[in-house]
Amino acid sequence: MIAPAPGISLGIDIGGTFTDLVLHDPALRRSGSLKILTTHADPVQGILEGTRRLLGEASVEPGEITRVVHATTLFTNALIERKGALTALITTAGFRDILKIGRERRYELFDLMLRPPAPLMPDALRLEVPERVKADGTVVTPLDLAALDAAADQAVAAGAEAIAILFLHSDLHPAHEEQAARRIAARHPGLSVTASHAIVREMREYERGCTASANAYVAPMAGRYLARLGAELAAMGIAGPLLLTLSNGGMTHVEEAIRAPVQLLESGPAAGALAAAYLAGAQEPRILAFDMGGTTAKLSVVEHGEPEVVFGFEAARQARFIEGSGLPIRISTVDLMEIGAGGGSIARRDAIGLLKVGPDSAGSEPGPACYGRGGLEATVTDANLLLGYLDPSRFAGGRLPLDRRAAQAAMARLAAALGITAEAAAWGIHDVVTEAMASAARTHLAERGRDASGFTLVCTGGGGPVHGYHLARKLGIRRVIVPPEAGVASALGLLTAPPRVDRVATLGRRLLAWRAAELEAAFAALEAEARGVLARGGWAEDAPAPERVVDARCVGQGAHMPVTLPPAPWPTDDAALHAMITEAFTAAYQERFRRPPPAVPIDLVHARIVLRGAARPLALPPARRGWEGPATAHxxxxxxxxxxxxxxxxxxxxxxxxxxxxxxxxxxxxxxxxxxxxxxxxxxxxxxxxxxxxxx
Known part of the structure; x- marks a missing residue:
């Protein structure tokens, strides 16, 4: 693949309710946008329909498009709704229940009805094969190939479309997983096979197994979807490559996305943070990015123009705000707080007679009552319409006229159930959902030792500007910024994403046990792998020196933290290298915990490489001048x-x-x-x- 020359770009962001499309021409400094309802039965169909309409409105030929950048929530929704492929797990004998046992931690200590996060595969498809490698690389039990064949055959006979392989200590010694993956792929062509070490080479089998299982679970769907989308866009005449936005705010090519679609789980939510960082980050050092769509609201911290990135998150939480209630996914991702609060969030009277809003959503099918598509329950959009915030004839650019009578009927039913007026019910919905977002923001910032009053709120998404003023008042924020075309800003943000590759490997030794040459070789191997991914995307000459990070901890601690290290070249003397890493660890520990670390040895847990290409600046059209009409005439x-x-x-x-x-x-x-x-x-x-x- 050859990286496209600067030209017209198409950004496509699929959400739970709307699909947003943005067309950007840097040469003529112009942009066009379109917001259409997501076609859940066939998302590709909605993309194609929207693309044709947008190209027609902008008088752009398909052949003029030099690249298409895409983000989607389809894969994370498949995890949440458990609508992925039937997946099997093949693991080391004696460890078939590792994903079911998890960490044996009750995320709600006193909840007698607690539901732990369930594995993505049924009990009958968690299979074992004899094999065992110790942490030092010693092979205790060779891989039993006959048992492996039998397990794969059993999975296929049961209808499995995908297999995840998880062997003990494969993060350090992946030979058995590599052998198993090759053999299964040769024996069952067309079967999706995910080896855990090929997705994330980190310690701890539970986390690595959950990540590999999630990848296997969405891989068949992702492969079919991306292959079809690419083919349909090409058939339309769009010759530019299809590129995918990653959860970390970077960008990759289709080959890498199909290999590891788990990296795309948070690509849609990350787009809002990218947009806020690009459109307001240069002028605002501390931003709280607030993106509210039709189904969810996302909050993220952006400081000095960069969204915060972490190396793991939890998917499909049973309890939305409680750590430990979801599946741990060990990928790099923009640090987000996501709640079920969007325009389609449904309002109802709860068991004790109080107003409850969300997290369930009317989505786009049937959508809020005011969409006139069969929805009967009052939603946030219905409330905003009745509060006077929305013009029913101009909603979604006038392409989706709103039915005020349907909204009034739905609100009247809710008001009767609550014993209040319809006007009070509408304001209650708006206020309750805004308070839910404020509570999430307070939690998100407090966990990071930050105070909301020092931030500027940047609002994007169709609902962000509608709720931003009242959200800022609840948080004590004095400044709110709303960029142009805020409703489709996430799709525009996609076009600013730089190529990015993250790679990780387990180190698993004390700092003083590492020689300088050994540690340099470990990072060099990761860098070579990352540059290979960029090269296959056509960005081989586009990447500066990588960022080197080490996950480290004090000896005796169970948790580790990422420590950014100085760029290469590093000292070749062992003592000098140890001193450099100790200094970086001490500074990171001091910043995080506001105290120096204890005087004990340091463990190096993982090595990480972050390799980013150059971001493409957007030549945005200048702010328009001149009135469309008298400002106060309406x-x-x-x-x-x-x-x-x-x-x-x-x-x-x-x-x-x-x-x-x-x-x-x-x-x-x-x-x-x-x-x-x-x-x-x-x-x-x-x-x-x-x-x-x-x-x-």
Missing amino acids: QRQILSGGCSAMADIYSRPGLMPGFSARGPALVEESGSTLVIGGKGRFSVLENGNILVELDA
């Missing part, structure tokens, strides 16, 4: 803070830089509406962003 009654008010209506494309006004106000554009309450003032910045400043 007003609409809204409910803000529980009080009725008349809000001035502004059309965002007509607001020129330097314009400012006080709320209550609504600023409308094709993909979203910015709500400003009576205690806020907004102004249009030179780059086209709108800054909302809240009174103390």
Whole structure:
């Protein structure tokens, strides 16, 4: 594959309710966008329909597209909904229940009805074969090939589409897994085979096994989906390559995405953080990125223009805010707090008579009641329509007119169940879902030792600008930024993603046991592997020196932390290298725990390489100048803070830089509406962003 020359790019972001498409032409400094309902039965069909419509509106020929960058929540939804492939696990004899036992930790100590995260494969398809390698590489029991063949045959006979292989200590000594994977693939062509060491070479079998199982679980679906999407785009005449956004905010090519689709689980949510970092990060050192779509809301911290990246997360949590209630997935990912609070989140009366909103969503099928597609339950979008925040004739650029009567009927039913007025129910929905997001933000920031008041809130997604003002008030945030085309900003953010490869390997020794030459060789091997991935994407000449990270801990500790090390070249003297790593570890420990580490030896757990290519800057169109019409010619009654008010209506494309006004106000554009309450003032910045400043 050859990396495309700068040209017209197409960004596609599939969410639970909407599919967003953005077309960007850097030469002419122009962009076009489209928001359509996601076609869950066949997501590719929605992409193709939206692409044809967007190209037609922009007068762009398919052959002019030089690259397509795609992010999706399809794979993580398959995990959450348990709709992936029937998967088998082949593991070391005596360890078939390792994924069921987990860490034997109760994430809710006093919950007698607690449900632990269940493995992705049924009990009957967790199979064992005799083999055993010790942690020092000694082969205790050779791999029993006859038993391996029998286990694979049993899995295929049961209808398995995928097999995950998890052998003990394969992170250090993968020979048995490699042998097993080759043999199964040769014996059963077409069967998806995932060896755990090929996805994540980290210690701890439970975490490595969950990650490998998740990869196997979504791999057949991902392979079919990406192959078909690429073929359909090519048939349409789009010659540019299909590229995928990773959970860490980087970008990769189709071959790597098909090999390890687990890396894409959080690609959709990561897009919002990318957009916030790019569109506002240069001017704002500390950002809380808030992206609210039709199904979920995502919050992430962006400091100095970079979203925070961590090396693991939990998928499909049983209890959304509680660590340990989900499947541990050991991939690098943007550090996100995600909650079930979107435009389609359903409101209902709970068992004790209180208003509850989400996490279940009406999605796009049937969608909120106001979509007029058969939905009967009141949702957040229905509430926002009845509160006066949304113009029913301009929703989603006028492509999806809203049915006010259907929303009123749904809200009346909910209000009757709660014993309150429909107006109170609508404001209650808006306030409850905003408080849920504020609670998530407080938790997310407190766990990182940060205070919300020091951040600027950057709102993207269709719902972000609608809820951003009231969310900021709850958090004590004084500044809110809303970029142009906020409703599809995530899809635009995809186009800023740099090529990126992360690789990890287990070290598993004390620092003083490592020679400088050995440690250099370990990192060099990871770097060579990472550069090979970039080369296959056509980015071989595009990557600077890699970032070197070591997971380290004090001897006796169970948990480790990532420590960024100075760039190469490193000292060749053992003592000098040990001193360099000790200094880096001490600084990282001090920053994290606000105290120096104890005077004990240091364990090196993992070596990590982060290799990033150059990000492609976007030549965004200049902020438009001139009015579409008089700003105060239109007003609409809204409910803000529980009080009725008349809000001035502004059309965002007509607001020129330097314009400012006080709320209550609504600023409308094709993909979203910015709500400003009576205690806020907004102004249009030179780059086209709108800054909302809240009174103390």
